[in-house]
Amino acid sequence: MDYSLEIDNAPEAVPGGTGILLLHPSTGETDRIDTDFFKTDTDHFLVVSTRTTAREVRQKLEYYDVDEERAEILDTLSIERGYSRRQSDTVHYVAAPDNVDGIVEHIDGFLEAHDGKLRISFDSVTELAYYAGEDEALSAVERILELLEEYDAVGLFHLSEEPHDETIVDEFRALFDGVIDLDEDGSVDAEF
Numbered sequence: 001m002d003y004s005l006e007i008d009n010a011p012e013a014v015p016g017g018t019g020i021l022l023l024h025p026s027t028g029e030t031d032r033i034d035t036d037f038f039k040t041d042t043d044h045f046l047v048v049s050t051r052t053t054a055r056e057v058r059q060k061l062e063y064y065d066v067d068e069e070r071a072e073i074l075d076t077l078s079i080e081r082g083y084s085r086r087q088s089d090t091v092h093y094v095a096a097p098d099n100v101d102g103i104v105e106h107i108d109g110f111l112e113a114h115d116g117k118l119r120i121s122f123d124s125v126t127e128l129a130y131y132a133g134e135d136e137a138l139s140a141v142e143r144i145l146e147l148l149e150e151y152d153a154v155g156l157f158h159l160s161e162e163p164h165d166e167t168i169v170d171e172f173r174a175l176f177d178g179v180i181d182l183d184e185d186g187s188v189d190a191e192f
Contacts, residue, residue: 016153020176020177030182038066045071046071050122057073073092126160
């Protein structure tokens with residue numbers, strides 16, 4: 001199954017099982033790419049957020065006019081930070097952003113529970129590495145990419161280049177079928 005992409009300089013479509021790395025200097029412009037990724041050719045999508053709370057993710061989806069009926073959110077921050085939270089059919093929580101097994105299990109459950117064209121956004125791998133360590137983050141990404149392949153889904157993984165050594169960024173790069181490079185000025189290069 002092929003998935004359309006609405007991302008500058010990227011292919012018009014990619015096959016199911018494709019993992020895309022979004023390399024960015026700051027988080028400013030990433031919301032636009034993230035939400036464009038969901039708007040097209042999608043039956044259900046999951047936002048795994050290690051950077052913002054479910055409430056902030058909802059605000060982003062609303063601001064960019066994304067159909068929230070198709071959205072599920074996995075919030076990894078609210079419990080650890082002691083924020084109030086309301087579990088629902090579409091908002092779920094894990095105890096902490098370093099709970100790698102909980103995150104991967106939830107992604108597996110989401111993919112298994114839904115049919116059709118499924119997309120995942122992981123925002124952000126950098127935050128996961130901050131909390132769980134870079135080796136754990138690399139391992140988690142590998143496990144999630146295997147799930148995308150198994151379920152014929154696609155995923156977009158955010159990684160900020162600044163906090164990581166170049167060798168670590170290269171290790172992440174090597175895992176993905178496509179890499180989108182977002183510049184400070186908002187311009188996009190893509191390599192697939």
